[in-house]
Amino acid sequence: MTVIAPPQGLTIAEASERTGLTTHTLRYYERDGLMLRSVGRTSSGHRVYTERDLTWVRMLTRLRATGMPIREVKAYAALCRSGDGNETERLALLQNHRARVLSQLAEVTEHLGAIDNKIGIYQSALERADA
Amino acid sequence: MTVIAPPQGLTIAEASERTGLTTHTLRYYERDGLMLRSVGRTSSGHRVYTERDLTWVRMLTRLRATGMPIREVKAYAALCRSGDGNETERLALLQNHRARVLSQLAEVTEHLGAIDNKIGIYQSALERADA
DNA sequence: GCTTGACTTCGAGTGCGCTCGAAGCGCCAG
DNA sequence: CTGGCGCTTCGAGCGCACTCGAAGTCAAGC
The missing domain is CATH 1.10.1660.10 (Multidrug-efflux Transporter Regulator; Chain: A; Domain 2)
Known part of the structure; x- marks a missing residue:
C-alpha cells in the first residue's frame, strides 16, 4: 500500500x-x-x-x-x-535579482500609499455619514 | 493624417x-x-x-x-x-486588498533576506579567493 | 478624388506557470 | 493470487493578462 x-x-x-x-x-x-x-x-x-x-x-x-x-x-x-569557478556569475545573477525585487517593493509600496489615501477618503466619508 | x-x-x-x-x-x-x-x-x-x-x-x-x-x-x-450607497463594500474591498498586499510584501521581504544571506556567502567566498 | 495612416471591431494567439488525466507498473494486505 | 494504492511517464489543458493581426472606415493632405 x-x-x-x-x-x-x-x-x-x-x-x-x-x-x-x-x-x-x-x-x-x-x-x-x-x-x-x-x-x-x-x-x-x-x-x-x-x-x-x-x-x-x-x-x-x-x-x-x-x-x-x-x-x-x-x-x-x-x-x-x-x-566551481563561476561564483562571480552566480553572485551577479542574484544581485541583479535583488535589485529588481527592491525596486518592485518600492513601486508596490508607493502604489499602496495611494490606495491607502483612497481608503482614508472612504473612511472619513462614512464617518461623516454616521454623524 | x-x-x-x-x-x-x-x-x-x-x-x-x-x-x-x-x-x-x-x-x-x-x-x-x-x-x-x-x-x-x-x-x-x-x-x-x-x-x-x-x-x-x-x-x-x-x-x-x-x-x-x-x-x-x-x-x-x-x-x-x-x-452612492455601497461605500462600505468598496471600503471593505480595498481594505481586504491592502491586507493581502501587506502580507505579500512581508513574505517577499523575508525571502529576500534569505537571498541576501546567500549573496553574502558568495561575496565572502570571493573575497577569500582574492586574498 | 486618391493616398495615407490612425483609428475601429472581432477573434485568435502568446507566454507563463503550473495542473491534470490517462495508461501502466510494483508492492503489500488479505 | 488478486485488489488497490501510489507511484511512474507523457502530453494535453487551463487561467490569467494581455497582445496581435486582419479587415474595414474615415478625415486630412496633396
Whole structure:
C-alpha cells in the first residue's frame, strides 16, 4: 500500500509535504531542469529526495516567491551544477535579482500609499455619514 | 493624417502616452468592463478620453500594479458605477486588498533576506579567493 | 478624388506557470 | 493470487493578462 521511504530519503509525497509544493510541481521542476541534479530513484523507479534536494527546493521556492522567472532559476541552477569557478556569475545573477525585487517593493509600496489615501477618503466619508 | 483630438478630450494614442498602457490594453480594459463607464466617441466612432477617464485608469493601474486580479478590479468598478450607497463594500474591498498586499510584501521581504544571506556567502567566498 | 495612416471591431494567439488525466507498473494486505 | 494504492511517464489543458493581426472606415493632405 504505502510506499516505504528508503533509508536516508523521502518519497515525493513526503517531499511535497515538507516543501508545500504539489507532487505535480516537484516533478515539473525536475523535468524542466530547475533541480540541481535529477533526484535519485529506487530500484522500482520511485523518486528519493535527500535533505540536499529539499534545501535546494527551498532556495528555489524563495527565488520563485520573489518573482524570479523559471528560466532564470534554470540559469542559476545550471551555474551551480557546472561546479566551481563561476561564483562571480552566480553572485551577479542574484544581485541583479535583488535589485529588481527592491525596486518592485518600492513601486508596490508607493502604489499602496495611494490606495491607502483612497481608503482614508472612504473612511472619513462614512464617518461623516454616521454623524 | 493625424486624428485631431476633439476639444476637452484625448485620442486613445494620447491616453496611451499619458497612462503608459498600450492602446490595445486600453481597449481591452474597456471591453472587459474595467472602466467606470464606456469611453466617449466622436461622430466617427473614435474614442475620446476625458481627464476623469485618465484618473480612473491611473487608479486601475495602481490596483493592478499591487496585484489585484482583473476580476476584482471589475467588481470594484461595478460598485463605483452603481452609484452612492455601497461605500462600505468598496471600503471593505480595498481594505481586504491592502491586507493581502501587506502580507505579500512581508513574505517577499523575508525571502529576500534569505537571498541576501546567500549573496553574502558568495561575496565572502570571493573575497577569500582574492586574498 | 486618391493616398495615407490612425483609428475601429472581432477573434485568435502568446507566454507563463503550473495542473491534470490517462495508461501502466510494483508492492503489500488479505 | 488478486485488489488497490501510489507511484511512474507523457502530453494535453487551463487561467490569467494581455497582445496581435486582419479587415474595414474615415478625415486630412496633396
